[in-house]
Structure formats: C-alpha cells, structure tokens
Amino acid sequence: MPTPTDPEVPVIEFVDVEKRFGDNIVLKDLNFSVRRGERVTLIGPSGSGKTTILRLVMTLEELTGGYIFVDGEPLTHREKDGKRVAVSPKEQKKLRTRIGMVFQQFNLFPNMTVLENIVEAPIHVLGQSKAEATAKAHSLLEQVGLPDKADQHPLSLSGGQQQRVAIARALAMDPEILLLDEVTSALDPEVVGDVLNILRKVADTTNVTMLIVTHEMSFARDVSHKVMMFDGGRVIEEGSPEKIFSDPSQERTKQFLSAVLRDA
Ligand SMILES: Nc1ncnc2c1ncn2[C@@H]1O[C@H](COP(=O)(O)OP(=O)(O)OP(=O)(O)O)[C@@H](O)[C@H]1O
Numbered sequence: 001m002p003t004p005t006d007p008e009v010p011v012i013e014f015v016d017v018e019k020r021f022g023d024n025i026v027l028k029d030l031n032f033s034v035r036r037g038e039r040v041t042l043i044g045p046s047g048s049g050k051t052t053i054l055r056l057v058m059t060l061e062e063l064t065g066g067y068i069f070v071d072g073e074p075l076t077h078r079e080k081d082g083k084r085v086a087v088s089p090k091e092q093k094k095l096r097t098r099i100g101m102v103f104q105q106f107n108l109f110p111n112m113t114v115l116e117n118i119v120e121a122p123i124h125v126l127g128q129s130k131a132e133a134t135a136k137a138h139s140l141l142e143q144v145g146l147p148d149k150a151d152q153h154p155l156s157l158s159g160g161q162q163q164r165v166a167i168a169r170a171l172a173m174d175p176e177i178l179l180l181d182e183v184t185s186a187l188d189p190e191v192v193g194d195v196l197n198i199l200r201k202v203a204d205t206t207n208v209t210m211l212i213v214t215h216e217m218s219f220a221r222d223v224s225h226k227v228m229m230f231d232g233g234r235v236i237e238e239g240s241p242e243k244i245f246s247d248p249s250q251e252r253t254k255q256f257l258s259a260v261l262r263d264a
Pocket residue numbers: 021024026044045046047048049050051052053
C-alpha cells in the first residue's frame with residue numbers, strides 16, 4: 001500500500017468525483033490524477049466545469065460525490081465501513097495550507113494594504129512571526145516587480161499589479177499546489193504578458209504542482225506537462241501540449257481548440 005510520502009502517490013487525485021448544483025450535474029464520475037511537480041492545463045468549453053474543479057480542490061465548493069485526495073490523504077471525505085464520511089475540519093485545514101489559488105478577479109482584501117494581504121495567511125494560518133512573514137513578503141514583491149507597493153491599498157493599483165500581488169500572496173504560503181483560474185482574463189491585453197512571465201518563472205524555478213485554467217495557448221504550451229480536455233463533465237482527451245495543440249488528430253478536437261483558446 002503506498003503511503004502519502006511515497007513519490008508514486010499523486011499530489012492530487014480525483015476518484016469518481018461528482019459535482020452537482022441542484023439538478024445540474026456539472027462533473028460526473030470524474031477520475032484523474034496529477035503527479036508531484038506536474039503542471040496540468042484544463043481546457044474545455046464554457047460551463048464544462050474547469051473552474052469548479054479548481055474550487056473543489058480549494059474546498060470552496062462542496063463535493064457532492066466521490067473523493068479527492070491530496071498527497072494520498074482524503075480532502076473532504078473518506079470511505080469508512082462502506083460509507084462516505086466527512087473528514088474533520090482540522091484534517092481539512094491541514095491539507096488546505098498546502099494549496100494556493102490565484103483567481104480571475106484577484107480577490108485581494110480591499111481594506112488591507114498590499115503587505116497585510118500577503119502576510120495575513122502566513123501569520124494566522126502557518127503561525128509565522130510578523131518579522132519572518134514581512135521579510136518574505138518584501139522579497140516576493142521584489143520577485144513580482146512591485147517592491148515599492150507594500151503600503152498601498154489594492155484598489156489604488158492597476159489590474160495587472162493587483163494580480164501580481166495576488167500571485168505573491170499565494171506564493172507566500174509556499175504552496176505545494178498552485179491553482180490558477182483564468183488569471184489573465186480580467187486584465188488589459190498589454191499587461192497579460194507581464195503576469196504570464198512571472199508565472200513562467202515560478203514554473204521554471206520551483207517544483208510547485210500546478211493546475212491551470214487558461215485560454216492562453218502559448219502559456220499553456222510553455223508551462224504545461226499535460227493538457228486535459230473536458231466536456232460533459234469528463235476528460236475527453238489528454239496528452240502533452242505538443243500532442244493536443246500542434247497535432248490535433250481529429251477534426252472535432254481542432255474545432256474545439258479554435259473555439260476555446262487564443263494565442264497570446
Ligand atoms: N455557485 C454555483 N451555483 C450554481 N451553478 C453553478 C455555480 N458555479 C458554477 N455553476 C455551474 O456549473 C457549471 C460549470 O461552471 P464552471 O464555472 O466550472 O465552468 P467553466 O468550465 O470554468 O466555464 P468558463 O470557461 O465559462 O469559465 C456551469 O453550468 C455553471 O453555471
């Protein structure tokens with residue numbers, strides 16, 4: 001039996017996942033796994049459930065069926081005596097600290113400064129000292145090209161700058177898993193490249209596992225090890241970006257790609 005520290009254990013594993021909103025079944029019998037350090041891009045038509053998958057991993061949505069494992073440990077439910085039993089809030093919180101997410105709409109706290117946004121979770125969730133968290137926050141602000149914005153409030157920054165702060169905030173937790181949900185969709189086209197370059201660098205210089213939802217084909221091609229195409233709540237095709245993007249074998253795939261991706 002593999003243990004959670006076994007390198008063969010997937011970092012993220014979906015087993016027979018079902019997600020419904022009322023009568024709307026968005027994901028059904030969804031099975032996939034992501035290995036440590038792997039960067040996986042999810043693509044699919046609007047409404048196919050890509051964002052929902054990320055939100056389930058972040059425990060922002062309630063899982064209505066099946067199981068999600070992080071490092072081999074159940075994130076929301078485990079099977080016990082043939083029954084599906086919820087894990088304790090404490091167990092869930094422990095796993096959650098390993099996961100960071102960057103959202104389309106930045107989701108920064110508007111009443112806090114940039115620095116306060118970044119140090120909040122490291123201090124209150126990880127128990128870091130204020131000095132340690134602050135030093136790391138300044139270094140991350142340097143890394144995302146905003147060394148002089150620590151004392152500003154998010155709403156005084158441009159969208160691209162706010163997204164860079166959001167990336168710094170996610171990285172401040174040293175996440176094992178980074179979830180990127182259409183992080184450039186709300187940005188002016190001229191700043192999209194800057195934000196993606198920061199993420200390319202994160203991909204190049206860390207071993208963080210990434211689950212990415214994006215319409216930016218070049219970015220997906222550059223950073224992903226694997227692309228998974230979703231439709232009807234299931235994976236319909238998966239493979240290397242070269243395979244999926246450059247040589248779509250079926251006409252259906254070709255049409256599908258031209259509908260959902262843009263080359264930026
Ligand atoms: N909170 C919610 N309440 C009810 N239905 C929801 C909720 N969130 C998502 N849905 C529904 O779930 C389905 C999948 O939505 P989701 O946002 O995951 O799709 P997506 O593939 O990310 O789409 P897009 O590419 O347009 O962002 C949609 O039908 C959506 O209406």
